[in-house]
Amino acid sequence: MTILGLQRGVSWLVLKIASIAILAKLTKDQxxxxxxxxxxxxxxxxxxxxxxxxxxxxxxxxxxxxxxxxxxxxxxxPLQTYVPGFAPLLIGTQVDWAYRIEPQTYCHRGYEGDSFFLPSGRxxxxxxxxxxxxxxxxxxxxxxxxxxxxxxxxxxxxxxxxxxxxxxxSGHGRANYRGRGGPVKVERQPWMLPIARGILKAAKLLGYSHIDYNGPEQIGFSVPDLSTSNGRRSxxxxxxxxxxxxxxxxxxxxxxxxxxxxxxxxxxxxxxxxxxxxxxxxxxxxxxxxxxxxxxxxxxxxxxxxxxxxxxxxxxxxxxxxxxxxxxxxxxDHIMTMGLTWSIDRGAVSFASYFWPSAISKYTSQGTGPWTMPAGISVLGWTKAENGDDPLWPDVQYIASSLTLVTEYGTTLGSSLGFKKNVFRNYFYSVMGRIGFTILPSLTRPKSRGTIRLRSSLPQDPPVVDPNYFSHNDDVTTMVRGIRFALKLGNSSILKKKYGAKLLKKPLPGCEKIVYNSDAYWACFARSYASTNYHxxxxxxxxxxxxxxxxxxxxxxxxxxxxxxxxxxxxxxxxxxxxxxxxxxxxxxxxxxxxxxxxxxxxxxxxxxxxxxxxxxxx
Structure with a gap:
């Protein structure tokens, strides 16, 4: 077994032990x-x-x-659905229909079979x-x-x-926009890392304020609102x-x-x-x-x-x-580009820190700590649209996570998403296990259209799901623009100076023959590592x-x-x-x-x- 394989094996074992420790202290709400x-x-x-x-x-x-x-x-x-930090682990389990999309013509080149799992709650x-x-x-x-x-x-x-x-x-918001006393509990992300504060400051330097995106307007950046209560899913x-x-x-x-x-x-x-x-x-x-x-x-x-x-x-x-x-x-469906990765020296948590007794105790007794973050998501943002009649109707959303695809050595996110293993390991090897962050640009108003067709007349047979991602070239153009803004955000001076942010610049396998940082390169990157946003x-x-x-x-x-x-x-x-x-x-x-x-x-x-x-x- 390779050293990387041993690290992945140990990480997975520790994750299972932590899961048992957390679930043992949870009870059903009602x-x-x-x-x-x-x-x-x-x-x-x-x-x-x-x-x-x-x-x-x-x-x-x-x-x-x-x-x-x-x-x-x-x-x-089941109890594990209560814990936001377990969300990536639910893909492909008994609570998921685990649909698989048809091999894509225009993207998904970095995934096994040019395809992808499309989770749906069962x-x-x-x-x-x-x-x-x-x-x-x-x-x-x-x-x-x-x-x-x-x-x-x-x-x-x-x-x-x-x-x-x-x-x-439960947060602060304008009464004529926010609801109080309804069934679904909503709270502002209960735990905030320093790197999230840094990303919000970087966004402000680029002209985007900290906002309530569920209020009258959406342009800006914010710590996420979650459908949770005291760190537990609602x-x-x-x-x-x-x-x-x-x-x-x-x-x-x-x-x-x-x-x-x-x-x-x-x-x-x-x-x-x-x-x-x-x-x-x-x-x-x-x-x-x-x-x-x-x-x-x-x-x-x-x-x-x-x-x-x-x-x-x-x-x-x-x-x-x-x-x-x-x-x-x-x-x-919203499609987002994975893989834009920065390593940092400080400001986020390591994979090991998730399993410290203090982190487990913080979650089970106080409803705070890293387990309250689904996939490490720390910041959401929307920028002004550059094409169209209304710039306040954004065409790109940004999801910033205080984890990378390999902070946990690829044991959860990397393995569950179905990347081609040789491409994945080759590209991410130098930052494997390091703390960092990733920014995922996501198309909010895609022009590509797909279909659902029957595989057979039997309702037990899963249907033919063809999203036809990136079939409209405008979607690729908009995604490249989104990638360039994400790069501006992640490479901002405040993130470099305060947190030592360093972009993973290694050319992606399959795109290495294209001039790095050209529009054509980022289009190739997106066609390789874009994925569903599960919508x-x-x-x-x-x-x-x-x-x-x-x-x-x-x-x-x-x-x-x-x-x-x-x-x-x-x-x-x-x-x-x-x-x-x-x-x-x-x-x-x-x-x-x-x-x-x-x-x-x-x-x-x-x-x-x-x-x-x-x-x-x-x-």
Missing amino acids: FLSVNTNIDAEYDFIVVGGGSAGSVVASRLSEVAEWRVLLLEAGGEP VLGGGSSINWMLYVRGNRRDFNNWEAMGNPTWGYRHVLPFFKKSENY STAHSYLSPASTRPNLHILTNAFVTQIMFNNDKKAVGVRFIHDGQEKSVGAVKEVVLSTGAIRSPQLLMVSGVGPAWHLKQHKIPVLHDLEGVGENFQ PVGTCKMGPSTDPKAVVDHTLRVYGVSGLRVVDASIMPLVTTGNTNAPTIMIGEKAAHMIKRAWSRKVTSRKRSSAQERRESGL
Whole structure:
């Protein structure tokens, strides 16, 4: 075994020991009541207990006379999901669907098979139970643009109340923007390293202030807001489902894999089929089925149920219930460039310091310390857009981490992300195990579009996921601009003088024949080391009936059928300018509100009709 291999082995063993030590001192925040026996019929069936589905199920069950069933393919969140520092370790585990994208034509050249894992939560809470907990609402222009695209009531003034309703913010912020007392606990990153302060000062020297990016404007840099409380994850499973799970009208069935949406002869959704305990079962829905299984699974379930592009369904011999062209189209994802690495002499923590008894004790007893940082993320920022009509609608986000891909000798981040091992080791060897930081530029408004297609007619087969990253050349141009700003930030005089910051300048294998630091070199670097930012959206696009790619209307009802809505990130017509979990929760809140209003009007209408009939009959 090589010295590097020995270091990796020892690091992994120490990590496992620390995990055991931390988990031994944790207990679940709340008891989550799940069901083993369910009824034959409910008013509403919510398929998928993720970031949006948990919200919808909880809110609909607030109406005592409505019977609500939540079906989740995964189980309850295990204890390790509570700890932000464990987030990278959840990729590819039993709580992750572990989708793998198709080999990419225009990027991912530094990854095995030119491909990449695309995590998606298979657990109550969905993505909110396995993500990196960055609470980012997006830019107000995102939602105003949604409305301008033909989606009334989705402008910023309409969605802001639902952001506030969902949030319980413990920091300082303007009351007309931040929520207090909502289910999801949000706090400013509870532990701050000196290097994070240095990066914020460097950003200020470049003209960017320290801001509340969840306030009225987004341009600037900040310590992250996290969906945590005292350093522990606040998923929608904990914040919405746990309090609601004891209601007698809400049933939650875990490990229930939904295989099909059932329709009657009038094309109304009347229930679902699913597999539980190895048996095929079905359950009926009187009012509606709500599909909340995410941007990958929701279009797949629609298509295997006969709703989607007719040409594609016929390829797999699926009877066409309704020809809906847009299902599986419009795939969007934020893509970020990995690998921009600086070593430093001071200001960050070493990998070994994570496992000192004081660090473990600090986390388990005080909710602070390095374990509160998901992947070491310390600073978020957005710079002004240089192309387009509005410079305050940024096209690049910056994520600064006080770890590098090899601070921990590549035992977690490096190994879980699927880099080509020879390229990875060759490039990072000189900084292996050293303290440092990395800055990841991420495209916030990419122009590339991908697709979700069926692999077969079997719902158990994972779909064909092709993000088509960097297929639009403007995305590469914008990424190179983002890389150049990241270099300015990391190479700033304050970081060099105070922390000894030194950029890893070794040419990346595969790009070494291109002039270093040229635009062409950084384009090659991005095409090699760009990766998903885990934000797939758009595959069941919300839009007016005149939009041929629209799948749902502005009330999230699926076109061409009745009794069926899609409520998750797949309905976003365009991805938001930042991490997508907070807007997905907002979508759940707004959808629940719309469903309640729709059915309340129907009840009122029926009551009025009955009263009118009685008057007309002389009763």
